[in-house]
Amino acid sequence: MQPVRKDIHSSELPILCQSCEARHQGMCGALSPEQLVSLSRHTRRVHHAAGEELLADAMPITSYANVLSGVIKLSKVLEDGRQQVVGLQFAPDLLGRLFATESRVAAEAASDVALCVVSKSALENIIRENPALEHRIMLQTLRELDEAREWMVTLGRKTAQEKVASFLYLIASHIDPAHGEPCANFDLPLSRNDIGDFLGLTIETVSRQISKLKADGVIEITNYRHVAVPDLARLRIRCG
Amino acid sequence: MQPVRKDIHSSELPILCQSCEARHQGMCGALSPEQLVSLSRHTRRVHHAAGEELLADAMPITSYANVLSGVIKLSKVLEDGRQQVVGLQFAPDLLGRLFATESRVAAEAASDVALCVVSKSALENIIRENPALEHRIMLQTLRELDEAREWMVTLGRKTAQEKVASFLYLIASHIDPAHGEPCANFDLPLSRNDIGDFLGLTIETVSRQISKLKADGVIEITNYRHVAVPDLARLRIRCG
DNA sequence: CGGAGAGTTGAGCAATCTCAATGTCTGTGG
DNA sequence: CCACAGACATTGAGATTGCTCAACTCTCCG
Incomplete structure (x- = not known):
């Protein structure tokens, strides 16, 4: 140019x-x-x-x-x-x-x-x-x-479960500097409180939904902040 | 220039x-x-x-x-x-x-x-x-x-009542081509269904909240679509 | 007058919130 | 090294908001 x-x-x-x-x-x-x-x-x-x-x-x-x-x-x-x-x-x-x-x-x-x-x-x-x-x-x-605008759909029309899954998928997609494919292994940059404020949910609801995703085997959490996603497609499906 | x-x-x-x-x-x-x-x-x-x-x-x-x-x-x-x-x-x-x-x-x-x-x-x-x-x-x-981004606050953090008030205020502020002061008298450009889809609410909830604003004297509605706002400041307060 | 489409109203239900108790990690001082 | 405080997170139980389903009303228009 x-x-x-x-x-x-x-x-x-x-x-x-x-x-x-x-x-x-x-x-x-x-x-x-x-x-x-x-x-x-x-x-x-x-x-x-x-x-x-x-x-x-x-x-x-x-x-x-x-x-x-x-x-x-x-x-x-x-x-x-x-x-x-x-x-x-x-x-x-x-x-x-x-x-x-x-x-x-x-x-x-x-x-x-x-x-x-x-x-x-x-x-x-x-x-x-x-x-x-x-x-x-x-x-x-x-x-x-x-x-x-993408996020407005999440805020306005998704369930708590879908909101949390969407958030995790968003982070997986953006945290990697290369910015290409979503990443299967990352640290959450936000506290549960901030996640709640991002999703329009209370901290308790965020916590419950994360626990549910963990119980369902969609994600693994260590030390509250670190997330591993064995199968990104399965997480993607939960986004609604 | x-x-x-x-x-x-x-x-x-x-x-x-x-x-x-x-x-x-x-x-x-x-x-x-x-x-x-x-x-x-x-x-x-x-x-x-x-x-x-x-x-x-x-x-x-x-x-x-x-x-x-x-x-x-x-x-x-x-x-x-x-x-x-x-x-x-x-x-x-x-x-x-x-x-x-x-x-x-x-x-x-x-x-x-x-x-x-x-x-x-x-x-x-x-x-x-x-x-x-x-x-x-x-x-x-x-x-x-x-x-x-302003609207994301409405979607994520406001009650149904505040959402509907915010919507009415938004229309009052934008419908006038002059685009300066909000307008106290206008026709809604959206059906109840579309309002619901804008606010992340069901049509019934939108209808109930409009009825409530009407009962409280904040707005007057004629023919479903036409809105008169006797006191814009009072509507503004309802926006949360 | 009657039918269609849009809107309103009511009753019960479900998802999410609130409040409260408990659990876990981290850093600090004894 | 351990005990403890404080911040953050999880879990549970009950309250509440908004949703679902269903009946009803209004307006427009043929």
């Missing part, structure tokens, strides 16, 4: 980007080495521990971030405290509501995460000069919208 | 566009008169009656369409027939999943609708040459994503 000019000043990738696994899949794949160099002057890598709040609902946004590893939980709460998780972000998703001054969701590190942070103005400037980058982000946004 | 050159061949708006009320709000607002002329060579205006299917889930997409008036219902169904409405589109939304070969949802005219149809390749070509247009559509997509 963008011709890659090689000259003495720009043919080298920035150090930060050289080791970035999210680069090819994510939005930075739309950038030439020169553009990466210029963008990387405004980025820095940061780490957050599981549980840290990254963004509060309705707070001003000052920066965006590319997810490099880990899982981020996006959620909204009603006045009386009822909470709903409205999305999960994996590498190489972009964190932060583009072109808005305020966040529309709260974001929290669900696991330990690594981010590549870029200031709001820097990214927006680069987008403005670089339609291919905006296009790439557009494709990501459209995929997020597809996934949100 | 785009300088508007006035010359004898291009200063006139296409006839179709002159009377288009969606133009300023919608994506066409990003186009200069010249660009509108060139786009309009590929567009045609079509009407559909309430109930007509516009797009089937998983079917190839051959064209996009701007909604000029009316309401479109986007939905998904599970194998066993359970249905979930995953979005409503009003003027000036763009119908059709951009940059995909297949639709991810089914689309049906919820009311009589007028559309400005453009072939898939024509719109994608114009987008390619015109980053400002893609940007405009990007903003619309981001707003749709915000709305989908």
Whole structure:
């Protein structure tokens, strides 16, 4: 798309980007080495521990971030405290509501995460000069919208059993950075409480349904968090 | 953004566009008169009656369409027939999943609708040459994503009463083309069945909750479809 | 007037929630 | 190394919300 000019000043990738696994899949794949160099002057890598709040609902946004590893939980709460998780972000998703001054969701590190942070103005400037980058982000946004709608079916029309199976299948499908086939062996990035908030269920119902799937031999659980799926097709069937 | 050159061949708006009320709000607002002329060579205006299917889930997409008036219902169904409405589109939304070969949802005219149809390749070509247009559509997509997430809270965490109130408030807020303040007087674009499928409720529960809101004096209903809201703030409170 | 389609209402039932008790893991201090 | 606190998860029993099934009503239209 963008011709890659090689000259003495720009043919080298920035150090930060050289080791970035999210680069090819994510939005930075739309950038030439020169553009990466210029963008990387405004980025820095940061780490957050599981549980840290990254963004509060309705707070001003000052920066965006590319997810490099880990899982981020996006959620909204009603006045009386009822909470709903409205999305999960994996590498190489972009964190932060583009072109808005305020966040529309709260974001929290669900696991330990690594981010590549870029200031709001820097990214927006680069987008403005670089339609291919905006296009790439557009494709990501459209995929997020597809996934949100897929999830609305789960929330509105599935039973508790199907919801839990769908959640496990979702994680199996996304946790692997390669992002291809669903994975049969993984750690849950969310507590039972968060799973309940994602599925619109109580923690007790989530627990009961997980126990049932275990009793039926569809999954094996060790240490609460680790899941093994002997037969992904059988899990898939339980998704409704 | 785009300088508007006035010359004898291009200063006139296409006839179709002159009377288009969606133009300023919608994506066409990003186009200069010249660009509108060139786009309009590929567009045609079509009407559909309430109930007509516009797009089937998983079917190839051959064209996009701007909604000029009316309401479109986007939905998904599970194998066993359970249905979930995953979005409503009003003027000036763009119908059709951009940059995909297949639709991810089914689309049906919820009311009589007028559309400005453009072939898939024509719109994608114009987008390619015109980053400002893609940007405009990007903003619309981001707003749709915000709305989908807002609705996930309703589906996952609200009671039947709050769901129905939220639905009425949503319609009150969007039905007016001006799209500013919520409207106190409107016709429901959806049957009780569709409302149920939007809210993840049965038709009976929807009916009972509407009756309850009526009994409580929050709304007045005439002829099943027409709604009057004496005090929008009181309806708002019921949304949870 | 009568039939079809859409909506409402009622009664009983089932899935999920609430509340409460119990179990398991992890880290800390003696 | 063990005891214990605290967080998180599981399990049970009863309450509740929303669903199912069935009867009835309203409106439109021939």
